[in-house]
Amino acid sequence: MSPSAKMNLTPNERTAQAGEYVLGLIEGADRTAFEQQLESDPELAASVESWRRHFAGIDATATPLAPSPTLWSRIEAELATLAQNAAPARAATTTILRKTAPYAGSRLSAWWNSLFVWRGAAFAGALAAIPLAIGLDGALDRARRQPVMVAVLLTEASVAAAVVNTFADGRVEMVPLQAIHVPEGKALEIWTLWDRAVGPRSVGLIERARTTKLRLDQLPLGKDQLFEITLEPATGSPTGRPTGPIVAKGTTAQAL
The missing domain is CATH 2.60.40 (Immunoglobulin-like)
Known part of the structure; x- marks a missing residue:
């Protein structure tokens, strides 16, 4: 919308446009032009702030959602699958290391096959996967609740x-x-x-x-x-x- 067109808007249309801006319905060049106008138009800025206070009531009605009951079982299943897939690769790598580096084989092999090391790695991976899974689950839920x-x-x-x-x-x-x-x-x-x-x-x-x-x-x-x-x-x-x-x-x- 051109600046001249904006100047010809009625008070009701300006108020509605401020509401559309707060709802995120103005984008691209129109949004940039609107925000530039906000800097020099106190009346428009007041209208935007009024809309924000009104819509704050909607945010307050949102109910916090707990992770899905099946989330933990999905994480455990994924970790079990990763462990099964990693076992053959770990065995093959150990064989290569023994053939190509006999001088360091015993020490490196002991480290590589250390149950403590792998438990620690698995635990760290699980910790990293938990917030990611929760975030994905929450993102999907927010998408379902987002109005079109x-x-x-x-x-x-x-x-x-x-x-x-x-x-x-x-x-x-x-x-x-x-x-x-x-x-x-x-x-x-x-x-x-x-x-x-x-x-x-x-x-x-x-x-x-x-x-x-x-x-x-x-x-x-x-x-x-x-x-x-x-x-x-x-x-x-x-x-x-x-x-x-x-x-x-x-x-x-x-x-x-």
Whole structure:
């Protein structure tokens, strides 16, 4: 985006752009240009900091995960396989050393066949393998939990009220970023719209702002798909379409 185009952005668009920056959705030359603008634009920098405080709430909901119960058995199996594969090579090397260096054979052979030496080497290898295996296991788990698309739902005042995360396995969840007042007898209904000809479809009904799984099993899901929250009767919209005021809305974007 050119500097002149950035200057023509509305306040709402600038706020949304700051949110995209914090989520990592701006990259390449656009990211470089945005960060240069941050250095001379206190208002934009304040918007970025506000987004960071909002998204800090999402980080706080992440539950620490213990290593997989099968991790240790996998490590032991790998060590056993390595030991079996190393035995023939160790025997062949010992034979070569005896033939080519008889003058040092007895001493080197004693060292080479020392059970203490090999136990120490195996133990050191095991210690090195443990953090690597744990790291790989954690990396795979983080990849499974990393959303592939996100939608930041903004209020009319351009304040982030919630985030919708979509995952590679088809899961879709809404995570509130702030408390939303729900009057007695009312509820928050979550909608999605991918085709104006079809119209919005309800994907969730909650009595208060909380993390909730959305029901999109049989519905399309793609980039630039609208999600919004409206205030409806406690039993949901009587028409099957949004009838109450819009609490927040936003469209999906590809997560990097």
